[in-house]
Structure formats: C-alpha cells, structure tokens
Amino acid sequence: MNPIACTGHGLCADLLPELVGLDEWGYPMLDGAPVPGELMALARRAVRLCPTLALRLEPAAPGAGRRRPAAGSDWRVMP
Amino acid sequence: MASHAGRAVATEAALAAGAAARRAARAGITSRLTAGWHEAGGPATLREHLQRYGPLPQPGRNRALIDAVTAAGLTGRGGAGFPTGIKMRAVASRRGPAVVVANGMESEPASEKDKALLARAPHLVLDGAVLAASAVGADSVHVCLPRGRRRLAEAVEDAVAERERAGLDPVAIAVRALPHWYVSSEESALVHWLNGGEAKPTAVPPRPYEKGVGQRPTLVDNVETLAHVALIGRYGPAWFRRAGLPDAPGTMLVTVAGAVRAPGVYEIEAGTRVGDILAMSGMAVDAGPVLVGGYFGTWHHAEEVAGVPMAPGPLRAIGASPGTGALFPLPADCCGLAETARVLAWLAGQGAGQCGPCVFGLPAIADDFAQLAAGRPKGPVLDRLDRRLGQVGGRGACRHPDGAVRLARSALSAFAADVRSHLSRRACLAAWRGQPRQGVLPVPRPAGDGEWL
Numbered sequence: 001m002n003p004i005a006c007t008g009h010g011l012c013a014d015l016l017p018e019l020v021g022l023d024e025w026g027y028p029m030l031d032g033a034p035v036p037g038e039l040m041a042l043a044r045r046a047v048r049l050c051p052t053l054a055l056r057l058e059p060a061a062p063g064a065g066r067r068r069p070a071a072g073s074d075w076r077v078m079p
Numbered sequence: 080m081a082s083h084a085g086r087a088v089a090t091e092a093a094l095a096a097g098a099a100a101r102r103a104a105r106a107g108i109t110s111r112l113t114a115g116w117h118e119a120g121g122p123a124t125l126r127e128h129l130q131r132y133g134p135l136p137q138p139g140r141n142r143a144l145i146d147a148v149t150a151a152g153l154t155g156r157g158g159a160g161f162p163t164g165i166k167m168r169a170v171a172s173r174r175g176p177a178v179v180v181a182n183g184m185e186s187e188p189a190s191e192k193d194k195a196l197l198a199r200a201p202h203l204v205l206d207g208a209v210l211a212a213s214a215v216g217a218d219s220v221h222v223c224l225p226r227g228r229r230r231l232a233e234a235v236e237d238a239v240a241e242r243e244r245a246g247l248d249p250v251a252i253a254v255r256a257l258p259h260w261y262v263s264s265e266e267s268a269l270v271h272w273l274n275g276g277e278a279k280p281t282a283v284p285p286r287p288y289e290k291g292v293g294q295r296p297t298l299v300d301n302v303e304t305l306a307h308v309a310l311i312g313r314y315g316p317a318w319f320r321r322a323g324l325p326d327a328p329g330t331m332l333v334t335v336a337g338a339v340r341a342p343g344v345y346e347i348e349a350g351t352r353v354g355d356i357l358a359m360s361g362m363a364v365d366a367g368p369v370l371v372g373g374y375f376g377t378w379h380h381a382e383e384v385a386g387v388p389m390a391p392g393p394l395r396a397i398g399a400s401p402g403t404g405a406l407f408p409l410p411a412d413c414c415g416l417a418e419t420a421r422v423l424a425w426l427a428g429q430g431a432g433q434c435g436p437c438v439f440g441l442p443a444i445a446d447d448f449a450q451l452a453a454g455r456p457k458g459p460v461l462d463r464l465d466r467r468l469g470q471v472g473g474r475g476a477c478r479h480p481d482g483a484v485r486l487a488r489s490a491l492s493a494f495a496a497d498v499r500s501h502l503s504r505r506a507c508l509a510a511w512r513g514q515p516r517q518g519v520l521p522v523p524r525p526a527g528d529g530e531w532l
C-alpha cells in the first residue's frame with residue numbers, strides 16, 4: 001500500500017476482510033502476511049479496484065521472480 | 080612577593096586546567112571536529128582550517144576513500160545511524176554521474192550540533208562533501224540549509240566563495256535554502272525539493288541512491304557525517320578508530336540541555352557513558368528522567384541510563400538510540416507528561432499531511448496525552464492511547480509517526496507514577512515542588528505556512 005496515495009475509501013477491507021483491517025479513521029491496516037492461495041483472486045481484485053491505485057501485490061520472498069501473481073502463498077499485499 | 084603570588088596563581092590555573100582536562104578525558108570529551116572552536120569567535124577561515132587539519136587529500140582516484148570509510152566503520156550522524164561506506168558504495172555502483180547532498184537542515188529542535196558545526200567549521204563539512212563527491216563520481220554538491228537560518232547560510236556561502244577563489248574543488252558546490260519543518264530534512268524530501276517539488280517525503284522506492292536529484296544516483300549525508308569523512312580521508316580508518324568503541328568507532332557531537340549547568344554542544348568519544356556526559360555538563364542532582372535522542376527518542380530514568388555507553392548497540396538494549404545525539408534531563412520542577420504532550424501536539428502538526436494514519440492518528444494521540452497531562456481524561460484514556468499507539472507506527476511513507484509513537488510510549492513508562500497520580504486527580508511530582516514550570520523542551524515558533532522562525 002502506498003500510504004500517500006491511500007485516502008481511506010476502505011474498498012480493500014470490504015473485499016478482503018481476512019487480510020485488511022481498518023483503523024478508527026478508516027485507513028487500511030495490513031500485516032504483510034503472505035496471501036493464501038484461495039484469496040489470491042480477491043486480493044487481485046482489491047488491487048485492481050482501489051480508487052487511488054494505492055495497492056499492489058509483491059512476491060513475498062526476494063528472488064521469487066517476476067512470475068505473474070499465481071495462486072500460492074509466495075505473494076502478499078504490500079504496504 | 081608579587082612574583083611569588085603570580086606564580087601561585089599560574090600554578091593554580093595550571094592545576095585547574097589540568098583537572099578540567101583530566102575530567103574531560105574521563106568523560107570522553109575530545110576535539111576532532113571541535114578543535115579550535117573555543118578560541119575562534121566565528122567560522123574558521125580556509126587558511127585556519129588548512130593549518131589545523133592539513134591539506135585536502137588529492138581527490139581523483141578516490142574509490143579508496145569508500146574503502147577507508149567502510150574500514151573506519153563510520154555511521155550516519157543524522158539520526159538513523161546507517162553505515163556510510165555502504166551508502167557511498169551503493170551510489171558509486173550506479174551508472175552515470177552522481178550528486179551529493181549535504182544535509183544541514185537539523186530539524187530536531189533538541190539538537191544544535193549541525194548548526195554549531197557549520198557555524199564554526201564549514202570547511203570541514205565542505206571537504207567531506209567534496210571528497211565524497213569524487214569518491215562516488217559526483218560532479219555537484221548541494222548543501223541544504225533551512226532558509227530561516229540566514230546567517231548560517233551566509234557563513235557557508237562565504238566559505239564556498241573562499242574555496243572557489245582558491246580554486247580548491249573539482250566539483251561545483253551550491254548552498255540551497257529550503258523551507259523548514261520537521262519532515263523537510265528527511266532525505267527523500269530534500270531530493271523532492273531539489274527536483275522542484277515540495278519539501279515533503281515521497282513514497283520510496285526508488286531511494287535517492289537509485290534515482291535522486293535530476294534522476295541521478297544521489298548520496299545524502301548529514302553534515303557531521305561528512306566532516307568525519309573529511310578526517311578519515313586525511314588520517315585514515317585506523318586513526319578514526321582510535322576513539323570510540325570497536326562497533327561504534329570515532330567521536331560524535333552531542334547536544335546537552337535541560338537540567339544542566341553548562342548546556343551546549345560537546346564532542347565525545349562514541350561509547351562515553353551517558354552519566355559521564357551529563358556529569359560533565361553539570362546535571363542537577365534532582366533532575367528527572369532524561370530524554371535520549373531528541374523528539375524521536377525515549378525517556379529514561381537517570382539511574383537506568385547513566386551507566387549505558389552513548390552508542391547504538393548498548394542504547395538499543397534499553398530501547399533507546401543515540402538519534403541526533405541530544406540529551407535532555409528534565410528539570411525537577413517540570414511535569415514530564417505536560418512536556419511530552421506539548422511536543423506531541425507540535426509533532427502532530429509537523430507531518431507532511433500526506434498519510435492518513437499520521438494525519439489523523441498523531442493529533443488523536445496528542446489529544447489523549449493532553450487529557451492525561453491535564454488530569455482530565457475523557458473515558459478510558461490509557462486503553463485508547465494503547466490502541467492508537469499500536470495502530471499508527473510503521474504506517475507512514477516516512478518515519479515521522481513511528482518517532483512520535485516511540486516518544487509517547489516511553490513517556491508513559493518513564494512517568495508511570497505521574498500517570499497514576501494525574502488519573503487519580505492528585506498532583507504530580509512536579510506540582511509538589513511548586514507550580515510545574517511549562518514549556519522547557521524547545522518547540523520552534525511557526526512563521527506562517529507552517530515554516531519555523
């Protein structure tokens with residue numbers, strides 16, 4: 001998540017409550033934990049739909065390569 | 080008779096000087112950067128400077144300097160303490176001409192050391208910037224200073240002009256005057272401003288060493304760090320390591336203020352015990368807890384911190400950091416909660432206004448603290464503070480919210496007894512000694528547009 005771009009719409013928390021919480025002012029809190037495979041589709045959607053394009057998915061381990069985000073546990077929603 | 084008396088006086092003076100020197104040595108006070116500060120009323124001229132330190136080593140095949148700085152173990156003196164050699168190597172390894180930025184913004188209100196260094200030894204800083212520039216392949220140096228400190232900028236400009244007349248430097252040096260607020264000294268904020276933007280931090284990456292001023296690889300170093308580079312370039316890493324600890328070598332500038340008889344900027348060996356520094360500056364016996372590391376630092380009881388060496392490793396063990404090297408024992412007639420509340424309110428207004436957790440979180444935390452300081456809590460203030468302090472750290476583009484959170488947490492722990500008495504609506508310790516004095520920790524006056532005077 002790019003904290004400067006984020007304006008606290010909260011869409012990501014609606015789509016992905018398993019991974020994204022909101023603080024009392026409505027800004028997303030992410031713990032940087034790897035995205036479980038079954039949530040990858042939703043995570044991609046959250047990234048695509050963020051109104052300020054403040055989210056992106058990154059490989060969790062350095063050197064995980066430039067593969068497309070595939071189902072699996074080596075990708076995470078990044079702050 | 081007269082001559083006898085004269086001799087006695089001279090002997091006494093010599094004894095006093097000897098005792099002061101021994102006391103200074105015991106306290107780890109040295110004079111590498113500060114040599115000659117006390118004789119000179121103003122900045123050292125180029126002539127005085129070269130007489131004092133010797134000629135500038137030949138720039139040119141200066142990749143050797145990066146090895147020397149790495150071997151010396153120099154770390155950044157601007158607060159973060161990053162290894163300078165690694166930073167220089169990272170910039171040098173990028174393609175194309177680089178840029179050097181000397182950071183003299185010193186936004187930390189509890190710190191005076193960069194101002195003092197630039198005002199007394201501008202050529203030492205400029206030497207370091209020029210040597211670093213040739214080492215990393217830079218053809219230009221920007222010296223960034225706050226535009227409110229006009230006389231300081233003039234002194235540095237005079238020094239640059241003196242060097243130009245002497246034809247000393249192979250690189251161009253420009254003195255730049257930036258708007259001054261707390262986060263404008265952050266390295267990405269400097270780069271952003273030098274590129275024509277606002278002096279506000281940007282979301283990183285790319286980091287300045289990758290893409291900085293004019294999209295070029297950029298080395299941003301604190302002015303004190305560069306002054307050490309100037310000395311390592313002259314005398315080598317083994318000399319540098321003669322002072323300090325093996326894992327925290329060299330000397331460092333510290334600013335001591337608060338409940339001390341002789342506040343000011345001192346140069347100490349890194350690793351000098353905090354208690355010795357405070358004793359040297361004449362700390363009052365009844366002083367309260369000590370703020371270590373400035374406004375992003377932490378409060379500690381004197382007995383907890385006195386025996387700890389002023390160096391990153393040992394301080395980390397008690398949850399502290401040297402930060403900008405500021406030490407501030409709280410005077411006994413001040414309330415630590417009220418002082419911290421004032422600083423937090425000020426820090427809350429000093430953000431760049433860019434990231435939600437900082438924009439909303441810091442004022443909320445400052446307000447909770449104000450309630451605590453006033454002894455008028457609205458609801459369960461401690462629970463609320465605990466939750467908010469846990470939510471705000473690590474969520475900004477820069478470290479501004481993290482620093483404020485650290486300060487607030489440490490105040491709750493160092494002033495725990497005061498917290499209890501404030502919440503039970505009894506007077507705190509400072510009030511028992513009389514009306515608490517207010518506003519002891521310095522907070523800059525705003526000068527319109529959020530800038531400082």
